[in-house]
Amino acid sequence: MKSSYIEKLYLLGILLVLFSCSDENNNDLASIEKPDIEVTSQVPTVQIEQVINILESSMTITAYITDNGGASVLSRGISVSVKEELAESDTQFAANTVKASGEFTADISGLKENTTYFIRAYAENKAGIAYGDVISVVTKAEIKPVIIVDSESFTSQDKFDETWNMLYPWGSDHNGSARMFSDNVSLKEGGVLEIIAKWTNWEWEGYSTADPHLRITFHSGAIHAKDKIRVTEELPYWEISGEFMAPTVPSSWPAFWISGSDSWPPEVDILEFKGTTSNLQNTVTGPSWDKTIWTTVLTDVPDAATSWHSYKLILRRIDEIDTAVNMYIDGELRSSEIKDYTNKPFWLIINMQMEGASGATNDESIVRSEDQVFSARNIKVVATPQAQN
Numbered sequence: 001m002k003s004s005y006i007e008k009l010y011l012l013g014i015l016l017v018l019f020s021c022s023d024e025n026n027n028d029l030a031s032i033e034k035p036d037i038e039v040t041s042q043v044p045t046v047q048i049e050q051v052i053n054i055l056e057s058s059m060t061i062t063a064y065i066t067d068n069g070g071a072s073v074l075s076r077g078i079s080v081s082v083k084e085e086l087a088e089s090d091t092q093f094a095a096n097t098v099k100a101s102g103e104f105t106a107d108i109s110g111l112k113e114n115t116t117y118f119i120r121a122y123a124e125n126k127a128g129i130a131y132g133d134v135i136s137v138v139t140k141a142e143i144k145p146v147i148i149v150d151s152e153s154f155t156s157q158d159k160f161d162e163t164w165n166m167l168y169p170w171g172s173d174h175n176g177s178a179r180m181f182s183d184n185v186s187l188k189e190g191g192v193l194e195i196i197a198k199w200t201n202w203e204w205e206g207y208s209t210a211d212p213h214l215r216i217t218f219h220s221g222a223i224h225a226k227d228k229i230r231v232t233e234e235l236p237y238w239e240i241s242g243e244f245m246a247p248t249v250p251s252s253w254p255a256f257w258i259s260g261s262d263s264w265p266p267e268v269d270i271l272e273f274k275g276t277t278s279n280l281q282n283t284v285t286g287p288s289w290d291k292t293i294w295t296t297v298l299t300d301v302p303d304a305a306t307s308w309h310s311y312k313l314i315l316r317r318i319d320e321i322d323t324a325v326n327m328y329i330d331g332e333l334r335s336s337e338i339k340d341y342t343n344k345p346f347w348l349i350i351n352m353q354m355e356g357a358s359g360a361t362n363d364e365s366i367v368r369s370e371d372q373v374f375s376a377r378n379i380k381v382v383a384t385p386q387a388q389n
Helices: 002-030 157-163
Strands: 045-052 059-067 075-081 091-094 103-108 116-125 128-131 135-138 146-149 164-166 178-180 185-188 192-199 218-220 222-225 237-245 252-260 267-272 278-288 291-300 309-317 323-329 332-339 345-354 372-384
Touching: 045 116, 045 128, 045 135, 059 075, 059 116, 075 103, 091 103, 157 164, 178 345, 192 222, 192 345, 218 345, 237 252, 237 267, 252 372, 267 309, 267 323, 278 323, 278 332, 291 332, 345 372
Parallel strands: 178 218
Antiparallel strands: 045 059, 059 103, 075 091, 075 116, 116 128, 116 135, 146 372, 164 222, 185 192, 192 218, 192 372, 222 345, 237 309, 237 372, 252 267, 252 345, 267 278, 278 291, 309 323, 323 332
């Protein structure tokens, strides 16, 4: 019994010694200073991926953060300058969209046309801001239309003389009974040109020199533009337009048209009235004058003689042979064709012919007793060059 008691005391002593040692060790460990662990961040790594939608004053840039430097990215975007060297004055455009992958895009605006810009992607974290490699981009040059005929060419004699010639390109006669004279063409207030057709009261003047060689019984007028119209690779898009009040009584034959200058056909009639209120918009093709193919669209214009109406032709190059030919009246598409007009030169003509295809006169004809007036204004011919970049 006594021996068992002694053993228990012995074991208790050992435990006390062990606890004492453990506390000392813990105190020793606690007294050891723990080193500070410092995590060092670096600036991000960023680069431009692609530049798209380059226009005259804007572009869109996609960039990519390949490494965030071990810290959250605070800002990102594109730096733009006209100088290659990085400067504080560079314009910065913040990212518009950001993806989890690190990709971002920025829309750049307010640029000048046909100008070289140096661009860099940038990204910033708490360690600082970093820039990617610089690349250069040239904005598109503004496509400036070439004005062949100005809308104010009828506002003064000087402007008229700069742009127009009297008569047809080939002379005074054509396919009707009217002979053209400069005295029958005049400029009126408000930039209006008037062509007046007058009956000669049977005064003998011979016959027209052009087929079908009708007897000349009217004096009238015609003008043609000095510069020709030609759809080419360099000038692939043309607009020819004007506003007119055109006679529609029987035997009157006003026209606003283009005709091949090297040969006939081709021909396009933008405005043509043959003694009725139906306007004819024709396209003519074919290998020769006696082998032609005509397409015609008729549009009734009841007040063509008393109200101003706009007539327009748009020529758009398709390829080395074909051109799209679209014609409008008062802004509404009326005729749409594809013809072999590419690289073929045309004259632009405004004239007032009489009889012929518009019908012969008789003693009761209005055109014998009343002068017929064909009025024009705001004639425009504009060619648009091909984009260079």
